[in-house]
Amino acid sequence: MKFSRQLRMLHPREFKQVFNQPIRSSDPCFRVLARVNGKQHHRLGMAVSKKACSKAVGRNRIKRLVRESFRTQQAGQVSAGNLDFVVLPTAWATNQSNETLVKSLSVHWQKVCRKAEDSNDNSPKPNDG
């Protein structure tokens, strides 16, 4: 699959929308936030802080892994509505191998999509969990 510029979130206001009322998924490596975007495709945004990784080389590595994972897995999946994803790596992720991070991400994608479908089905009812 391709990963063109249209599949990326480019403006601060788009990030703000996701931060507003997101679907969450987190583990020691990443926090993933998502929200239905009402477009023809999923979109990806990243926020890799200097706090998470002080070296530019490390930040680039994480961003490339996230993009690659998104491209190979998420773009093919069909869910109730297309989503905007924002991936926030933690400082812990800096020291992990590529393999570990890729595994972690694929779990996140599935989890977020399932949650999105559930909330779409149950949206009329209040959640009594």
Add this chain to the structure above:
RNA sequence: GGAGUCGGCCAGGCAAUCGCGUUUUCGUCCUUGUGACGAAAGGGAGGAAAGUCCGGGCUCCACAGGGCAGGGUGCCAGGUAACCUCUGGGAGGCGUGAGUCUACGGAAAGUGCAGCAGAAAAUAUACCGCCCGCCCCAUUAUUAAUAAUGUGGGCAGGUAAGGGUGAAAUGGUGCGGUAAGAGCGCACCGCGCAACUGGUAACAGUUUGUGGCAUGGUAAACCCCACCCGGAGCAAGACCAAAUAGGAAGACUAUAUCGUGGCCCGCGGUGUCUUCGGGUAGGUCGCUUGAGGUUGUUGGUGACAACAGUCCCAGAUGAAUGAUUGCCCACGACAGAACCCGGCUUACCGGCCGGCUCCCACU
């Protein structure tokens, strides 16, 4: 062969599949454009891209001008757009040597500073000593006065040889000299000044003359001297332009105020008149052809320069340059361009090449 020293180079490789920017070409579509989509081909991080410590280019402020303040540089010459820890040379320190290190101008313009130790730390001084003289004491000689002697005491003076302190104590060694001593005198060494010679110069000298010898250290303390430095930075700056708002440009000019930077001068705007276009979000440019790389020739010890040929080698902007698999090996460190160059500094797994020095062995 071993030890060392200096310089240069590389920064895992190959293949397959998938993917991201960029440039060019071609095709399709339409709203005919700096368009969208697709295909092919080319190219896609570093030696430090880093730290932002210096120096420039470039942009705007006046064409960056005068003065004060402030800052930088600091042996000599050269190279450079400019700076430097660049190049060559000099001096001094270290090393057997190849080499290497040096904030390396001025302390007889002035001011300041120096713990402990030591007698004394800057107009030299005199603690222990050494020595002359006088007085007392003791002993000996002597009739006494007196004289001589002293591991003896005191007073006044002469000394800086010797001792000890310190990072540093007012030239060193020897001989003469003297009461003891002293550049007091002499020889040699060292030092200062002048001349001469060599060198563009710093500086040097088996050279000559002269001076008995002075001006201790510290200027990464103030300072003095010489030379240099305007400020801000690509979020510079230029252009296109929704919403919104009513100003903007040119000419002339007293005060006040702003641009303007640490300050003053100076310069430009706000004021008046004339004429109609200005501008935030966002976008485009700036943005990579350059003090460029590379090959050769010539000049130079060299840094480097000149000429000729040849090449185009990242240009992103929520920010591309990656992932997976297989094989090989030395098993892969530090680390990611953000306007561009020249240096410096710091980080770093390892590997390769060359010059030179010393030691050992063999011929």
